[in-house]
Amino acid sequence: MKITAQEEYGLRILIRIARCRDKEGMSIPQLTEAEGLSSHYVAKLTRMLRMKGLSTVRLGIRVAMCLPCRQKKLL
Numbered sequence: 001m002k003i004t005a006q007e008e009y010g011l012r013i014l015i016r017i018a019r020c021r022d023k024e025g026m027s028i029p030q031l032t033e034a035e036g037l038s039s040h041y042v043a044k045l046t047r048m049l050r051m052k053g054l055s056t057v058r059l060g061i062r063v064a065m066c067l068p069c070r071q072k073k074l075l
Contacts (some may be wrong), residue, residue, distance in 0.1 A: 009037065010045050017055060025058055 001012075016034055020026045028046060032039045049055040 006045070009035065010049060013042065013045055014049065014054060041057070 012035060013031055017026055026034075028039055028042050031037075031046070033044045035042065036053060050057060063065060
C-alpha cells in the first residue's frame with residue numbers, strides 16, 4: 001500500500017495536534033514550524049482534516065486546531 005505525501009503530512013499534523021498538551025490546540029504557524037512546511041500547505045491540509053471531521057477549530061485569542069472530543073477519548 002502506498003501513502004501519498006499529502007496523506008503522510010496529514011497524518012503527521014494529526015499526530016502533532018493529538019500530542020499537543022495545550023488545551024487550546026496548535027495554530028497553523030506552530031504546525032508550520034514543527035513540520036517545516038509552508039503555511040499555505042499546512043492551511044490546506046488542516047482545512048481538509050476539518051472538512052472530514054478529524055479536527056476542529058477553536059476561536060479565541062488565537063485560532064488553533066484541536067481534535068474533536070470523541071477522537072481524544074480513543075487516544
